[in-house]
Amino acid sequence: MYYLPLLMGLMDPFSGLFGQILSKMVDWLGSYGLAVIVFTILLMILSFPLGLKQKKNMLKQSALQDDINEIARLYPKDMQKQNELRMELMRRHGISQMSGCLPMILQMLVFFSMWRPIQQPLHYIGQVSTANIEHIRQFLVQNSWLPASINEKYVLRNDIPIIDILTKNAKSLYGVVENGWMELRQMIDLNFLGIDLGMRPTINPKLLFGAETWRTYLPLLILPALTLITLLINMRMMKLEQPNYQSKEEREREKRNPAKAGQNPDPTAGMMKSMNYVFPVLMMFTVFSLPTAMGLFWVTRNLVMIAQSALTYFLYHRPFRAQQAAINAKRSK
Numbered sequence: 001m002y003y004l005p006l007l008m009g010l011m012d013p014f015s016g017l018f019g020q021i022l023s024k025m026v027d028w029l030g031s032y033g034l035a036v037i038v039f040t041i042l043l044m045i046l047s048f049p050l051g052l053k054q055k056k057n058m059l060k061q062s063a064l065q066d067d068i069n070e071i072a073r074l075y076p077k078d079m080q081k082q083n084e085l086r087m088e089l090m091r092r093h094g095i096s097q098m099s100g101c102l103p104m105i106l107q108m109l110v111f112f113s114m115w116r117p118i119q120q121p122l123h124y125i126g127q128v129s130t131a132n133i134e135h136i137r138q139f140l141v142q143n144s145w146l147p148a149s150i151n152e153k154y155v156l157r158n159d160i161p162i163i164d165i166l167t168k169n170a171k172s173l174y175g176v177v178e179n180g181w182m183e184l185r186q187m188i189d190l191n192f193l194g195i196d197l198g199m200r201p202t203i204n205p206k207l208l209f210g211a212e213t214w215r216t217y218l219p220l221l222i223l224p225a226l227t228l229i230t231l232l233i234n235m236r237m238m239k240l241e242q243p244n245y246q247s248k249e250e251r252e253r254e255k256r257n258p259a260k261a262g263q264n265p266d267p268t269a270g271m272m273k274s275m276n277y278v279f280p281v282l283m284m285f286t287v288f289s290l291p292t293a294m295g296l297f298w299v300t301r302n303l304v305m306i307a308q309s310a311l312t313y314f315l316y317h318r319p320f321r322a323q324q325a326a327i328n329a330k331r332s333k
Contacts, residue, residue, distance in 0.1 A: 014109065015113045018114060019116070019123075019125050022039055031192065033192025033293075034192075036297055040301050040304070043301075044308070061090070115290070115294075119158050119290065120159045121160065121190070128182045133159055134155070136182065139176065140162065143175075163187070196216065197296060199292055200220075200288065200289070201220040201223070224287045224288065224295055227299050228284065230303055233306055234305050234309065
């Protein structure tokens, strides 16, 4: 957590860019929620070629597994020699080692860049300066519309409470506009399909089932639930895309033929298994720690990734497996 402010500071130019694009989209679409959806789809489309290159490299590397096994057989005790020959083999077949890291780095870049516009939509999307936001905060506190606990440091991280007051209190909005601190067109409507995208989801039973609060908080759980469901589907699709993925029938055949077990180990299997546990926890943590708009971002991102994975599976992975099966059938004759 010590490095988080530094990281967020480094991402601020990207956050500013994302905020400007979202601002134009809100003006164009007339909806904050739709702007988040369309912007996320565009980001995923732009990053798709990089992810596709990574998947093609994985297939190429899998096709070279026999050569990699042969290198290990020839130099069983010389790991340096094995690594040199493997690198040369990858280079010869045009396989980039860095392509596996770039999509993950890009995803983290997008996530941390989206964090600020979602936490501070009035500043990043409404394009209200931080100085004017502070004037607005002081004005609202002086008139007892905003708690004094919402101080300057707080609104520099989260200006949603100000939007909430200005939305519910017409007199406060009139005073802010009259003083020239913002224009009406800069106000952000955070409601989308009956869900307040500025609020954080909660699992507090008193809020979820309270007589006065359930209408507000219970719908907020829709997006965390959809985030988890789409994530699990996406992880299943990613598993199918692993070059050495084995169906249940193939695993059963391998059990009956121990000599074939472990011939083509998947070097990414351990990492994928760890991600199966870590990534859902991380995503759920962010969904419940940030405004509900982050859940909308994750759901949209997951749905697009599912569609992209299905496309690459039918265009590349399934034909590749059929080709490898034909090669293995010829060898066995």
